[in-house]
Amino acid sequence: MAEASSSATYVLVTGGAGFIGSHTVLELLKQGYKVVVVDNLCNSSDIPLRRVEELGGLKDNSIPFHKVDLGDLEGLRGVFRQYKFSSVIHFAALKAVGESVRKPLNYYRNNITGTLNLLDVMIEFDVKNIVFSSSATVYKADPEGKPLREDSPLGCTNPYGRTKLYMESIIRDVTDAEHGWNAIMLRYFNPTGAHVSGRMGEDPKQIPNNLMPYVSQVAVGKLKEVHVFGTDYNTRDGTGVRDYIHVMDLAEAHVAALKRLPDNHGYEVFNLGSGTGQSVLEMIDAMSVACGHKIPYVNDPRRPGDVATVICNPDKAAGELGFKVSRDLKSMCEDLWRWQENNPNGFTQE
């Protein structure tokens, strides 16, 4: 593997055992970075890190990993005492929308308090570069489905989304208050796909909230049929249109953001998406092609809060971050299917 420019320092990845985190860790290693992972494993295990080591040609247990909850300030300090970090990529957060509605205090405490602790410790140890895992959920959906720009109106409809928006604001306030900070907020649209090897992918612990993990579990026979919520939207086939992005494209975007931090742009926000939308039925069709059989679905009423179309305007990321997606719908579905078929029960039960 290539050497990173600053080989003496590490990149801290919080939530590095999660879906997007683990794929990003793999990409970081591939590009020669030294990585330390912190994760409380509340929604994951350390198996993804073993797979990262396998795919990266590393020995087992060679990625420094600390099972620390960001709520544990002293535990976090201990990690910062042990390594010199150049920067932090902050994924660690609870992320289930429905659960956030039922247990809002858990979400605020885990996501907000965890981020406050992380920022306090970063200041204490003079680490002032952060890439933050945000979400397109911070945007108020455009009623006409126009592609969302980084300066489009913000507005969240659930506690999960609010925690993401509030974490962004907190980081912005810190960059305004303290000299020398660089912070990049990455607002993802709809991450899906998996590593091309079929060895790593998304592993939802419960019934998936999002379309593609649900579709792939139907494809592999774990769930009976896909529920299509709303067939009367003002879209080309009546079903909701979203902007899907391959998780390895996302991983590459995080590394691109990390490389931009030393250029001292202060606080910045970038959308990460393809700029094109696929409907629910198009996604089901594409996944059917990938898995080689028809995926059953039923039509259901619209869900409250859903909108017709949410698409990314990716121009700022292209122009300033030099990032464009390079993986298409076909490879998203093929990679997702390879992961799902080879690991029907995810990481934990093989």
Add this chain to the structure above:
Amino acid sequence: MAEASSSATYVLVTGGAGFIGSHTVLELLKQGYKVVVVDNLCNSSDIPLRRVEELGGLKDNSIPFHKVDLGDLEGLRGVFRQYKFSSVIHFAALKAVGESVRKPLNYYRNNITGTLNLLDVMIEFDVKNIVFSSSATVYKADPEGKPLREDSPLGCTNPYGRTKLYMESIIRDVTDAEHGWNAIMLRYFNPTGAHVSGRMGEDPKQIPNNLMPYVSQVAVGKLKEVHVFGTDYNTRDGTGVRDYIHVMDLAEAHVAALKRLPDNHGYEVFNLGSGTGQSVLEMIDAMSVACGHKIPYVNDPRRPGDVATVICNPDKAAGELGFKVSRDLKSMCEDLWRWQENNPNGFTQE
């Protein structure tokens, strides 16, 4: 004093030793409520509570007081174990705008984490009624100075304001998630004045941020002259217009809100203001009349972020809470002056 309807239970007042908190405690006692105060005294002392006892005709140290920081979950639990609370009035928060810009993490940690702890303990002890001390700072100022309604657009320009907005949202999410909650957000405009006795009032620890404490410290000779920031606004005399409300009116509004909680309206927001605006020069003039001498001032440039006019639309509070201000500008200034003249150094140095 009259008996409260539920004499076996207490009202918990967090931040009850602060400016608005202490005046509200006095009004609660006057109306027969049993009160427990929690305060970390970081911006106050327990002297205001001694004055409340004096004015309420109570023995010294008869108001149950616990020096607990809301960051101390176990300390807070201890208080809830000791008393049966019917409801909570939640004032405890850091409140200096400028300081919040310099130390945002302190503000988020103190205000947000403190509120999360309070709500968690309330749920644990099945206390589901809360009146929350919010602020008109959560509104995006209307560029034309139109009176702000509870459904006017929100938007904050500093971390302090964001903590207030976020605390409102967190409380709303809890009332949505948990059955049986009642929560009233009170958005104050510009509190001033003091108890008519001259024994209690605002006691800023540093150079005052807000106009009226500053004016009164100039009036008493502690500060040299008032700085009038901006004389070219589109207002009747060119200086900024705000909506001032007497702290004892505010105190009465809190008791009115407390009485409304058992009616099970769920989550509600009310503005607290007079509905009329006074300019900076009008306030200086009124205070000059109250103190009997001319108060010196100098004209300075506008401050960034300031707007011409911020006025409350008080109709919702009048119609649904049955609250209207009953004290005019003259009594605000006379009461403020009585406090300032009798206590030139506030509570601590007499």
